[in-house]
Amino acid sequence: xxxxxxxxxxxxxxxxxxxxxxxxxxxxxxxxxxxxxxxxxxxxxxxxxxxxxxxxxxxxxxxxxxxxxxxxxxxxxxxxxxxxxxxxxxxxxxxxxxxxxxxxxxxxxxxxxxxxxxxxxxxxxxxxxxxxxxxxxxxxxxxxxxxxxxxxxxxxxxxxxxxxxxxxxxxxxxxxxxxxxxxxxxxxxxxxxxxxxxx
Ligand code: SF4
Ligand code: SF4
Numbered sequence: 001x002x003x004x005x006x007x008x009x010x011x012x013x014x015x016x017x018x019x020x021x022x023x024x025x026x027x028x029x030x031x032x033x034x035x036x037x038x039x040x041x042x043x044x045x046x047x048x049x050x051x052x053x054x055x056x057x058x059x060x061x062x063x064x065x066x067x068x069x070x071x072x073x074x075x076x077x078x079x080x081x082x083x084x085x086x087x088x089x090x091x092x093x094x095x096x097x098x099x100x101x102x103x104x105x106x107x108x109x110x111x112x113x114x115x116x117x118x119x120x121x122x123x124x125x126x127x128x129x130x131x132x133x134x135x136x137x138x139x140x141x142x143x144x145x146x147x148x149x150x151x152x153x154x155x156x157x158x159x160x161x162x163x164x165x166x167x168x169x170x171x172x173x174x175x176x177x178x179x180x181x182x183x184x185x186x187x188x189x190x191x192x193x194x195x196x197x198x199x
Contacts, residue, residue, distance in 0.1 A: 015033060015034075018035075051138060056138060057140045058137055058142075058153070059136055059137065060135060060160045061158045061160070062133055062160065063160070063162070067159045067161075070155075071131050072112060072134065073106055073109075073131055074091040074107050077129065077130065083124065086116075086118035087114050087125060088111070088112075088114075089111065089112050090110045090112075093110075109155065112158060113152055113154050114153050115151065116152070132176045132179065132180060135165050135169070138169075
């Protein structure tokens with residue numbers, strides 16, 4: 001029949017529409033139609049949906065204990081791999097031989113910026129980081145009317161504690177914690193005291 005497909009499509013749209021309301025679902029059940037348990041519009045911001053742990057938005061930099069103990073060593077791998085090139089890192093100063101200057105035996109980024117107005121939340125920076133220094137946040141309430149001042153995150157704004165990471169993504173953080181623990185140098189086994197030789 002000509003137009004049958006159109007009518008079928010319209011019925012599907014009507015059924016989906018009805019199933020988003022409690023009364024509509026009741027009508028569908030009474031008429032023997034599948035009503036399902038459809039998503040309904042949440043009255044945001046008064047109501048907020050609980051997101052799955054894997055939900056991600058923009059990256060943040062992880063630190064242990066205190067913000068000056070950030071894990072990032074400014075290797076710049078994430079900067080090179082970020083598809084839209086929205087990461088900007090300034091590494092440490094260099095000595096006369098061109099070697100990066102270290103503090104407490106390691107390097108730190110002097111600047112670390114992410115332009116979140118360009119970031120596409122792909123998570124590639126997290127996957128390529130050899131130091132588990134960058135993770136994906138689930139904070140999404142960050143709208144702004146100011147393009148550069150608010151959306152370009154500098155190092156201070158990007159830094160968040162490992163406790164925060166454990167809180168928002170407990171499963172992933174636990175895997176990372178175990179991996180970092182396994183990488184820690186093990187203390188050398190203590191030698192048993194040598195017995196005194198007989199005279
Ligand atoms: S999530 Fe993707 S786009 Fe955003 S900073 Fe990381 S690599 Fe770049
Ligand atoms: S976040 Fe990771 S990959 Fe990016 S510069 Fe720091 S240590 Fe390197």
